[in-house]
Amino acid sequence: MRVSAWLVLVLLLAMIGTAAASDQLTFSGASAIAVDASTVRVFVTTGGTDVPADIASLCLWTLSAALGEKSVVLSNRTPDGKCDPVVITRAFFNPASAQIEIDVKSSALAGMEPRKAAWTVFFTGSRRLMATPEAEGAASRLKPADAKEDADLYLSGGFTGGPHSAPIWTLDAKWNVAWPSGKSYHWLGLTGGVALNADPKPPADSSDLDPDSITFYAQMDRTWQFTGIVNGVEAILKPVGGEYSKDPMSGNVVSVGELSAYTKALLNKSIVFDPFVGYEVGRNLTKPTKLFEQPVDLKGYDTIARVYYGATLTWYVFQKTITPDLPYRFVASLAWQERALGSQEPFVKSEQVTADDGTTKRQKVLTLKGGKRDYLEGTFAWNATKLFGAEFKYKRGSLPPLFEYVDSQLSLQLTFKAKFTRSEVRPK
Amino acid sequence: MFEPVLQLIPEPDGEFSLLATTAVPNLRFAAGRVTMRAPEGVSVGAHVRPVTLGLKYKDRGDLGEPRSVFHRAFNLKLSDGDTLAAFVTLQGGPVLGSADAFIHESDAALSATQFVSPRVMLSRVPLTPLLCQAVVVKATGNVGSFTGPAQLLRFLGIVDAKRAALHNIGIGRLMNQAGFQIDLTRVSSGPAVDVATCRDTVFNNAS
Numbered sequence: 001m002r003v004s005a006w007l008v009l010v011l012l013l014a015m016i017g018t019a020a021a022s023d024q025l026t027f028s029g030a031s032a033i034a035v036d037a038s039t040v041r042v043f044v045t046t047g048g049t050d051v052p053a054d055i056a057s058l059c060l061w062t063l064s065a066a067l068g069e070k071s072v073v074l075s076n077r078t079p080d081g082k083c084d085p086v087v088i089t090r091a092f093f094n095p096a097s098a099q100i101e102i103d104v105k106s107s108a109l110a111g112m113e114p115r116k117a118a119w120t121v122f123f124t125g126s127r128r129l130m131a132t133p134e135a136e137g138a139a140s141r142l143k144p145a146d147a148k149e150d151a152d153l154y155l156s157g158g159f160t161g162g163p164h165s166a167p168i169w170t171l172d173a174k175w176n177v178a179w180p181s182g183k184s185y186h187w188l189g190l191t192g193g194v195a196l197n198a199d200p201k202p203p204a205d206s207s208d209l210d211p212d213s214i215t216f217y218a219q220m221d222r223t224w225q226f227t228g229i230v231n232g233v234e235a236i237l238k239p240v241g242g243e244y245s246k247d248p249m250s251g252n253v254v255s256v257g258e259l260s261a262y263t264k265a266l267l268n269k270s271i272v273f274d275p276f277v278g279y280e281v282g283r284n285l286t287k288p289t290k291l292f293e294q295p296v297d298l299k300g301y302d303t304i305a306r307v308y309y310g311a312t313l314t315w316y317v318f319q320k321t322i323t324p325d326l327p328y329r330f331v332a333s334l335a336w337q338e339r340a341l342g343s344q345e346p347f348v349k350s351e352q353v354t355a356d357d358g359t360t361k362r363q364k365v366l367t368l369k370g371g372k373r374d375y376l377e378g379t380f381a382w383n384a385t386k387l388f389g390a391e392f393k394y395k396r397g398s399l400p401p402l403f404e405y406v407d408s409q410l411s412l413q414l415t416f417k418a419k420f421t422r423s424e425v426r427p428k
Numbered sequence: 429m430f431e432p433v434l435q436l437i438p439e440p441d442g443e444f445s446l447l448a449t450t451a452v453p454n455l456r457f458a459a460g461r462v463t464m465r466a467p468e469g470v471s472v473g474a475h476v477r478p479v480t481l482g483l484k485y486k487d488r489g490d491l492g493e494p495r496s497v498f499h500r501a502f503n504l505k506l507s508d509g510d511t512l513a514a515f516v517t518l519q520g521g522p523v524l525g526s527a528d529a530f531i532h533e534s535d536a537a538l539s540a541t542q543f544v545s546p547r548v549m550l551s552r553v554p555l556t557p558l559l560c561q562a563v564v565v566k567a568t569g570n571v572g573s574f575t576g577p578a579q580l581l582r583f584l585g586i587v588d589a590k591r592a593a594l595h596n597i598g599i600g601r602l603m604n605q606a607g608f609q610i611d612l613t614r615v616s617s618g619p620a621v622d623v624a625t626c627r628d629t630v631f632n633n634a635s
Contacts, residue, residue: 098624
């Protein structure tokens with residue numbers, strides 16, 4: 001172990017100062033597998049195209065394998081510095097995989113399982129190169145989420161109190177659990193979100209349990225992948241789901257089924273078209289007598305029976321240099337959906353209303369009717385630079401449960417986000 | 429395993445019915461289509477009557493115990509000197525096993541003598557980075573656009589998270605067909621991931 005540590009240190013020091021041109025060969029990782037009873041093949045993944053001429057020299061390689069407390073160093077160098085090609089028997093650059101394949105005698109591994117070992121590879125020829133094992137991720141069932149939307153488990157609680165005000169307890173929670181049923185992409189899950197009195201304003205005379213919104217559903221879904229023009233099909237079945245909202249008041253229980261298709265990326269692999277069709281069947285549970293500060297008649301609103309269909313067209317334009325955190329220069333999408341109603345449902349639209357005193361004002365008017373309801377949303381998200389971005393959004397139409405009609409709404413959001421690179425100028 | 433046992437039963441009109449019994453390792457294998465031709469890439473000589481016995485494999489469900497699956501074919505026109513070559517294939521892919529039956533005249537009737545041919549017994553292709561790379565590229569559905577391991581998957585049509593998820597599913601399906609299990613949660617895919625990185629995660633997590 002001490003010998004290998006010194007070897008790593010010496011080689012690391014030797015590598016300092018070695019300038020790397022963009023096309024020079026680099027190593028990015030190594031793994032191994034037993035190819036037969038006596039040979040283990042180590043695959044070193046490379047980058048760059050300038051392969052050194054001496055890459056096949058068996059005496060310029062030193063390999064280290066570690067598994068638990070055990071580690072071995074494999075080299076053809078004898079203690080007196082001579083080369084004896086006994087342990088490493090072959091080194092070869094495979095242009096098809098851009099990998100260097102190194103064959104070593106499996107007996108030199110002292111019984112170590114080559115697939116499980118962490119491999120470090122050194123090349124000390126005309127250039128000095130090293131591949132180190134990837135750090136294993138911590139084996140944890142939970143990992144941090146960026147926001148509530150991104151989280152599977154979310155719990156936020158608060159307490160507000162003061163003179164002449166009863167204590168206000170708030171709870172905002174989300175529980176989203178899924179488990180595979182045969183395949184990782186086929187699961188049965190349950191997702192729920194609960195917000196209890198999430199927006200209280202003191203002083204409050206009481207802090208009774210006052211749910212603001214509750215949603216729940218069970219879901220089964222499965223995805224099939226194809227290699228034709230249709231890249232995949234996804235079937236989603238939510239046999240039961242419920243939604244309750246306090247403002248505006250609505251509540252329903254629905255069963256949802258949806259079939260979506262995903263096309264291959266077309267037109268220079270930049271445009272995708274994803275049509276879908278589905279149904280929503282259920283019952284309305286709440287019939288408030290007053291909505292939007294006016295009396296409403298929802299006596300005929302019992303059944304929910306809808307067929308919906310639509311499609312999303314998305315155009316991706318990528319950055320010149322694509323990185324995982326900023327792949328796109330801009331994304332333009334147009335999503336359209338339409339619902340054909342099998343029963344009368346609310347439809348809310350702003351209209352000019354004349355009051356009894358003769359004054360007119362714009363007011364939300366709710367009517368109960370059937371027919372079709374469509375919704376169109378266009379989005380243009382532009383990452384102008386790594387620091388500056390903009391998002392334009394266009395909306396028109398209505399969505400359930402109350403089908404509040406949005407008439408050609410345009411929004412623009414500009415974002416600038418940056419961090420100081422020098423910590424000393426950041427205010428403490 | 430996967431070597432069919434062939435039983436030829438004479439029909440009244442002089443033709444034969446074939447009953448093939450094939451041992452499979454678990455319940456996920458089931459009998460598929462029988463076709464009267466050799467699998468792709470396998471050539472047979474004159475007087476050899478090829479028959480392909482397809483196997484289907486489902487990726488989910490209990491593995492269970494090894495068992496036998498049965499294929500049947502009818503109205504086979506065989507004559508003295510013919511060889512019936514049966515190939516067991518997995519979903520039109522690799523040949524997993526084969527057996528030959530030699531047809532000869534005995535006591536004025538045709539009978540069959542079976543022998544297992546080792547020439548096409550390919551139980552499983554070896555796991556190599558090149559195999560994984562081929563799977564990664566094939567699962568994109570854009571094999572013709574592949575230029576090399578350093579190519580980003582974006583240029584093979586993996587343009588968003590949904591396509592990356594579909595790509596993962598395709599990798600899982602193709603690796604299963606090749607006889608390997610894979611932990612798909614550890615496979616990297618996405619527009620900013622290159623083929624080599626995706627390939628290495630497939631190679632390192634296949635068993």
